[in-house]
Amino acid sequence: MRFRKLGLKNWKNFQEVEVEIPDRLFLVGPNASGKSNFLDAFRFLRDLASLGGGFQEAVARRGGVSAIRCLAARRYSDIELRVELEEGDDGKRWTYEVAFNQDQQRRPQLKKERVSRQDQELLRRPNGDDRADPARLTQTFLEQVNVNREFRDVATFFASIRYLHIVPQLVREPDRSVGRANDPFGGDFLEQVAKTPEKTQRARLRRIQAALRVAVPHLQEIELWRDSRGTPHLRGKYEHWRPKGAWQTEEQFSDGTLRLMGLLWAVMDKHGPLLLEEPELSLHPEVVRVLPQMLARVQRRTGRQIFLSTHSPELLRDDGIGLDEVLLLAPVTEGTQVKTAASHQDIRALLEGGLSLADAVIPRTQPEKVKELALFGDD
Numbered sequence: 001m002r003f004r005k006l007g008l009k010n011w012k013n014f015q016e017v018e019v020e021i022p023d024r025l026f027l028v029g030p031n032a033s034g035k036s037n038f039l040d041a042f043r044f045l046r047d048l049a050s051l052g053g054g055f056q057e058a059v060a061r062r063g064g065v066s067a068i069r070c071l072a073a074r075r076y077s078d079i080e081l082r083v084e085l086e087e088g089d090d091g092k093r094w095t096y097e098v099a100f101n102q103d104q105q106r107r108p109q110l111k112k113e114r115v116s117r118q119d120q121e122l123l124r125r126p127n128g129d130d131r132a133d134p135a136r137l138t139q140t141f142l143e144q145v146n147v148n149r150e151f152r153d154v155a156t157f158f159a160s161i162r163y164l165h166i167v168p169q170l171v172r173e174p175d176r177s178v179g180r181a182n183d184p185f186g187g188d189f190l191e192q193v194a195k196t197p198e199k200t201q202r203a204r205l206r207r208i209q210a211a212l213r214v215a216v217p218h219l220q221e222i223e224l225w226r227d228s229r230g231t232p233h234l235r236g237k238y239e240h241w242r243p244k245g246a247w248q249t250e251e252q253f254s255d256g257t258l259r260l261m262g263l264l265w266a267v268m269d270k271h272g273p274l275l276l277e278e279p280e281l282s283l284h285p286e287v288v289r290v291l292p293q294m295l296a297r298v299q300r301r302t303g304r305q306i307f308l309s310t311h312s313p314e315l316l317r318d319d320g321i322g323l324d325e326v327l328l329l330a331p332v333t334e335g336t337q338v339k340t341a342a343s344h345q346d347i348r349a350l351l352e353g354g355l356s357l358a359d360a361v362i363p364r365t366q367p368e369k370v371k372e373l374a375l376f377g378d379d
Contacts, residue, residue, distance in 0.1 A: 003042075003085060003273065004085060004093075010070040012068060013070065013335050018082075019338055026325055027310070028328055030366070038327075042163075048158060050158075064102070065100065065101060065108055072333075077101060078112075079100055079101065083095070095116045097112060098113050115154065123150075164184060164266045171258050172253075189265070211264055212260065220238065233250055254282070269302075273305040276307070280310060280311075285314040288312050292320060316362065323341040347360045
């Protein structure tokens with residue numbers, strides 16, 4: 001199953017957006033334009049369907065309905081998400097829609113939930129039972145296994161979405177991971193490695209080790225190791241003047257090494273769509289430059305979709321990136337507009353003139369008066 005279209009209304013930065021979703025997506029835009037909020041729409045769907053999640057929890061994690069609703073919302077204030085999905089080689093189409101607001105006590109309340117498959121409507125809410133008992137509108141049918149049988153594949157797909165934005169300091173302090181599960185910021189990264197079946201774990205670490213020898217040439221070997229308390233650690237053997245080398249744990253690894261390890265581990269997973277937040281952080285520009293090729297190879301092997309946000313010119317210099325794979329986010333008076341690079345005629349003209357995608361796109365995302373920052377501190 002794959003995402004093929006996303007529609008948003010009154011979702012955070014976006015008053016109204018509808019875009020096609022390819023298998024690989026690069027989100028580009030100025031700071032605070034909504035790249036993270038765009039990715040968060042997919043995370044919201046995952047939270048709806050995940051164990052320990054659900055509608056109320058998904059809204060609460062984002063600070064409530066008022067924190068989610070676009071500031072540009074006017075008379076129509078319902079928040080809406082709509083996705084179209086494609087399943088299998090025969091291109092079977094699914095649609096899932098959800099809209100919500102809050103009641104007078106500021107409790108999240110569903111305004112609409114709809115599921116269809118190949119133009120056959122399987123669910124439409126509110127229905128008669130909902131109107132007779134409004135408390136039912138505090139939950140989606142998507143999250144309830146006793147009523148989602150006809151579209152459980154959709155719920156399973158949403159629950160398979162993965163988000164990654166590793167914070168190296170969380171990985172370096174494994175005690176912080178106690179009680180965490182699927183922490184997108186890496187708090188339980190070492191636990192995830194430790195819980196992976198040993199055969200799979202070793203195979204993945206061997207592949208990561210081979211990749212790291214390119215990016216970090218003096219790192220000879222990596223392995224999972226547990227201390228006297230049983231806490232898992234990743235440790236690596238570095239080339240050293242001593243014949244047997246020197247071992248270091250994640251506490252001594254650089255930010256770039258930890259982030260690259262986490263990225264490589266995540267892309268080898270064969271679950272659903274993978275959401276990446278600025279994967280270029282802390283990495284050498286030449287390493288960043290080859291990330292699109294690496295991700296494309298992974299996609300050919302796993303078939304998963306990969307959506308990422310970036311500010312990096314190096315990442316966009318890959319000739320294999322298509323204009324329909326790049327979404328440009330542009331803040332305007334009423335929220336943020338989202339368009340593909342392919343829809344901008346001037347970008348097409350610049351590429352035809354010999355410029356790279358990075359040279360054509362990145363300048364559009366910089367603040368108009370960015371050079372004035374250099375004057376900061378003057379009296």
